[in-house]
Amino acid sequence: MSMFELNAKIELLDEDGNKTYGLVHDYVDGKLYVSTTPDEIDLKIFRINDKVRGVTFKGSKGTSFDGVVTNRTSDKLLIYEISKIGNFTEVQRREDVRVTCSMPLYFTNNPGVLKMDSSFLYENIEDLKEISDRAIVSDLSAGGMKFNTKERLEANDEVRLLFYIEKKPFILKGKILHKMINIVRSSTNYSYGTKFIDITESEREAIISYLFVLMRKNRIR
Template identity: 30%
Template structure:
């Protein structure tokens, strides 16, 4: 527990699969207290007895734990205490926790297009132009550092790519680089699998993906 500091960011995955972020306001040998800004778009109220999974990162390392909401504390922002904390496990942010999935997505590896939008910081502003060149693919796994893409296009390692996929019903348009490639030949044709690294990803987007990954892990753990 000494590893967790006050004012650290706490990633919370609830028992119903929802995810949000809070800030640690206090800790004891047996409990952790956290608050949630009332203007957070994922704001929700907790009830005593709710089970949660918490993750705290410090640079590239983190810890994950399970706990139960013990109650609400009277404070300016909604503040809660977590008790019955157990199941401590170290996680590496540098390597990022990765989960398998099977979700449709789109992408483009069109070099001319990618070069033409190279200076667009917000790709949503050129989304209409991107859509003209997007191709269908499948996301086979995801982490905050990248994803695995399955498609029928032959793309070179090192090639820049633009990806579009939903995270918790919100479309993400991200830049990436093809880091490795696998090709499988079968009677129906050639299939390609690519390991994609996210490039220039915003911290808030990365945090959203981290929460999404742990949400999937929690759902898998209940099966």
Template identity: 25%
Template structure:
């Protein structure tokens, strides 16, 4: 992939190199604008806590972005150095120089992330019951998730083929609603509250909701990768 393939308006996340503590390392949000004739790229100057960040010329950043390929989103990264700061028509920009090749970080279509998030679910006889408000929700947690489905912990048996409606609560308590089908059911071997686990495949999920799931996974994956390099 080349810089010109990123696309105008693509959201970029810039992480400065040189931090030893991943918890204090800042992340600056920018967007891609265009590629110059000399091979550098123009991006918007990041705004952090309401002010434009004057990133120093010569400083080096790891740049992350998502790129859609068909129906799938993939996470890419490359290293870049700040070469110039400029203002065009009151738009604050940075010129960056690409220092290495653009790499796809996760090559599997749906990376599975171990995570424990609150989720509510209710069992449906069929998808026709989706508007039946009399069916109550039950609370539980996830044990992992991907762009293709989630694994939930249960205190009841649910047979494969069972339809469920789920409300997943992610970052900043963002609610993600979808309809799914139990495709896998197993005992956890745990004598505690959650004796069972079920794999739920998305059957009906808005693409914006699926994208929110994938972006959350990629953010968490990036944190894990970053910690692994320290």
């Protein structure tokens, strides 16, 4: 078990970003066995020959790898056999994974909007867009983002953020940690490092899954 630690937590994702969680059950003759429970209806059940990306962590160090599902057995536990394992990459802890991207962002530091409940804002999303400024997200993590805009903000400002991941809206509250000023000819632009301060666990997991999809696409390119 030099490559994989027995009973270590592991996440498997297919090429579309569908995921399941499990434990390292065994590693024999170059084949990894991952156990999970067959009644987890919210998680992906993989088929034989599905290509997957695995991510497992030991302490502060993580490893991602590619593989193929070559067998699947089910009793009290659902066990996947993963073969053709390769393309090992050291990764950051899941919550720290940060990926370069480019996506539209709506944001506002309007005090009234900051006090509004997220459920109300989701119900009135078009109104939120109308009163918000525009920006471009340049990198994203489960803990925050960096975005670029012509609008001026200050460190410690709180902002409402609206962005889309695969057509699904995310409305989060963020706090500006730092800013950088970029002056090009007569135009001034600002880059803001922002921390999410009200993100739920389900929102965090959705962002993490999307980040690993982006990482896979970037490697293919």
